[in-house]
Amino acid sequence: MVRIDGSQGEGGGQVLRTALALSLVTGTPFEMVNVRAGRAKPGLLRQHLTALKAAEAVGAAEVTGAELGSKRLSFHPRALTAGNYHFAVGSAGSATLVLQTVLPALLHAEGPSTLMLEGGTHNPAAPPFDFLEKTYLPLLNRMGPRVEVVLDRPGFYPAGGGKFRVNIQPAKLQPLTLLERGRVLRREAVAQVAAIPFDVARRELEAVAGVLKLREDQQRPEELKRAFGPGNVLRVEVESEHVTEVFTGFGERGKRAEMVGEEVAAEVKRYLDAEVPVGEHLCDQLLLLLALAKGGSFRTLALDGHAHTQRETMAHFLDAKVEVREVARDVCEVTVRG
Secondary structure, three states, rough: OOOEOOOOOOOOOOHHHHHHHHHHHHHOEEEOOOOOOOOOOOOOOOOHHHHHHHHHHHHHEEEEEOOOOOEEEEEOOOOOOOOEEEEEEEOOOHHHHHHHHHHHHHHHOOEEEEEEEEEOOOOOOOOHHHHHHHHHHHHHHHHHHHHEEEEEOOOOOOOOHHHHEEEEEEOOOEEEOOOOOOOOOEEEEEEEEEEEOOOHHHHHHHHHHHHOOOHHHHHEEEEOOOOOOOEEEEEEEEOOOOOOEEEEOOOOOOHHHHHHHHHHHHHHHHEEEOOEOOOOOHHHHHHHHHHHHEEEEEEEEEEOOHHHHHHHHOOOOOOOOOEEEEEEEEEEEEEEOO
């Protein structure tokens, strides 16, 4: 039984999600104390409880502490099972994070699986659906499996109500090398609004375009009719020869649209100036995939707290060695060996 202090590193839900994913893959039981101790509201929130319940279903696991607010739990998987699953957060909590909890396990299952997930699809502090579709899954598919996602309805915080489907064809994960971004082929900024003034989208795009020098045909405002609103998301897609990165910002009450645009543009500019293929949000997710593939390497920005937390959590379950070498200012080369 592995024992994990949930206050380690970032002290958030990432420790729990990674522990659940690797417990399912390796069959290693664990217990966790101080769950999400580093957050303003510690313990299990609804999206974390849904992730725990999802892992319980996929792994036919024995679980204690599966209740809202729980700060201590144990998880003992018994049988990893492919199948058709439906998981609903029941709030605007992130459904994409629920997917990332069970996906590594279902990649190792003996047959295909389908998932229906409901909840938030575009949440602050979580990978939005567009990032999964355009950045994460294309790289995962390059490693052997075939995973497809279809968005039925977007769901924004605080209303939620989003829904998407996932088809998973498992395969042995192969190492991935991603050291070069290649030539930038396309840059596009998309501002989406649901039940809020359309002018917000235009103002965000003007702010982004001013920093990144985008042409008019590289800016796209959209009004979403099927979404549970109100909501607003701004994303910038940078498609290069070897990877597509997606950068996202969210409108908030009391926050000027121009500030949302400027913050996203600054993140994009840092990425472009560093000339790396992997942005900081993709980094910690690639770490897990490469550890499971027992090999690979990539170049990225200086590692943030989430990446270091990922390394610490993976070490409880896997023998993978992660080497980080600084190759230039704000640029690191990460090598994973099984």
